[in-house]
Amino acid sequence: MTTTVLIIENDPGSGPGRLLDWITARGLTPVVVRAHAGEPVPADPDGHAALILLGGGMLPDADTDSPWLPAERELLRTTVEGDQVPVLGICLGAQLLAHTFGGEVLGKHGLPEKGVTELTLLPDAQADPLLAGLPSTVxxxxxxxxQITRLPDEAVLLMSSERCPHQMLRIGRGWGVQFHPxxxxxxxxxxxxxxxxxxGFDPDDVVAEADRRADELEQTWSAVFGRFLDIALLPPGRGRPGWTGTGATVDA
Incomplete structure (x- = not known):
């Protein structure tokens, strides 16, 4: 059984954080490719159980300043279109998912979000294997x-917030989240x-709210990420867990 998770790091200031602990707690090994430091992005996820694309301060098509992005987009396309392994894109990673499949991402669009934000689960979240059973807001x-300003045609929108309507999307077995679990x-x-x-944020308020909600944040996102790893660990040939919604595949 494959026991590694491939992680693409796009910015030294946006690392995998507590994902590493959650991965190792499941007996898996994270393999971090520091693309920003010149480490080559693999052409496919062969040999890994899942693919994770991390955040960064650039736009998903900023190829001149971030010359590894074309290879990362191609890896993403190959993985999702081939349904090879589940994918999780975080912040820039979500924007890469949307951009690669025909959506739109704009820089400094709308109002910024920083710190703890309330997210609303949308109707398709109720049947999504990562989100089913969560409260209506988290x-x-x-x-x-x-932020993502237009979704690809085949994307399923799962979550939104007051300032950012496209907080979480899914294309096949590829999930993208604008936030930072x-x-x-x-x-x-x-x-x-x-x-x-x-x-436009008060530093003391941002820190205090993060401290106050720390346990809730840990419990919520460790559980959601655990479901992502459950999908990654399904035996070959088992197919996808059943879920419904545009762009999804349901077990026969």
Whole structure:
């Protein structure tokens, strides 16, 4: 059985965080490719149980400044279209998923989100294997100014927020989240106060809310990520777990 999870790191300031602990707790081994440092992006996920694309401050088509992005988009396309392994894209990773399959991403669009944000589950979330059974609203850590402004035709929209309508999408077995399930409250405390103020947020309020909701955030996103790993660990030939919604495949 494959026991590794491939993680593509796009920015030294946006690492895998607590995903590493959640992966190793399941007896799996994370394999981190630091694409921003020149480590080559694989052409396919062969030999791994899942693919995770992390965040970064660039747009998904910023190929001049981030020359590894074309290879990352091709890896994403190959993996999702071939239904090879499940995919999770976080922040930039979600934007890459949308952009690669024909959606639109705009820089500094709308109002920024920073710190704990309330997310609303949409109707298709009720049958999604990662989200089924969650409350109608859940908290998540956000840190973005760019956002997905148009979904690909085949995408299923799963979650939204007041400032950002496209918070979570799914294409086949590829999920994209605009928020940061990997970020713990400890990381929020390291955010620069001047940046928070520049984005229109009170630094003390952002840190206090992250601390207050820390246990809830941990419980919610460790469980959701655990379901993602459950799908990654399905034996070959078992097919997908049954779920419904546009763009999904349901077991016969």
């Amino acid at each position: 908290p998540a850590i956000e840190s973005h100014q760019d 990997e970020v713990a409250a400890e990381r929020v405390r390291t955010w620069k106060p001047d940046t928070l103020r520049a984005w």
